[in-house]
Amino acid sequence: DAGVIQSPRHEVTEMGQEVTLRCKPISGHNSLFWYRQTMMRGLELLIYFNNNVPIDDSGMPEDRFSAKMPNASFSTLKIQPSEPRDSAVYFCASSLASSIGSGNTIYFGEGSWLTVV
């Protein structure tokens, strides 16, 4: 079975450029998460979608970050303009949220390694 698929795996970009990270969740999963991993802050939840609707975006650092989920099989995380402090690994993850409090397992993609120079 295909897991969560992320692209690009690695991206190096110059400060000020727009960066778009892409994610295809596991088929049938209705919850999608974007996490960011840095040495300083560890794994942080950026945004959570349920049934394509953003539910909790309190972790999005600032207006330069935006995320969309136009359909059940695709999501993007965009940074515009990018800054060196955005350098991190960005993980997309998905789960099947069958009910509130069900604690369904969240499966992660391989991550997108972003370097902003």
Add this chain to the structure above:
Amino acid sequence: AQKVTQAQTEISVVEKEDVTLDCVYETRDTTYYLFWYKQPPSGELVFLIRRNSFDEQNEISGRYSWNFQKSTSSFNFTITASQVVDSAVYFCALSFSSGGYNKLIFGAGTRLAVHP
């Protein structure tokens, strides 16, 4: 507050040693879930185990075992007869209801180095 603490930043062992990774959590919820994930040097996050708050039975899977104790709010992970391939960062995580949905938060991780 909802929180996961992994006090051990790094552990170094020699192959075949047993090693225990500690995890302590805080939550107000009576229903919650605990997880362990492994992040090998290649960087992906691999799911290892999920445990709900009502099931305190210990679990064993091959060389891996988990000890869940609600009395001490701990969910420790033991690797028996460690191998070099076990070298990775291990994350403990807590899932709880937040705003009507499940939220997953992670501890800081424990880096395990197994030397030949």
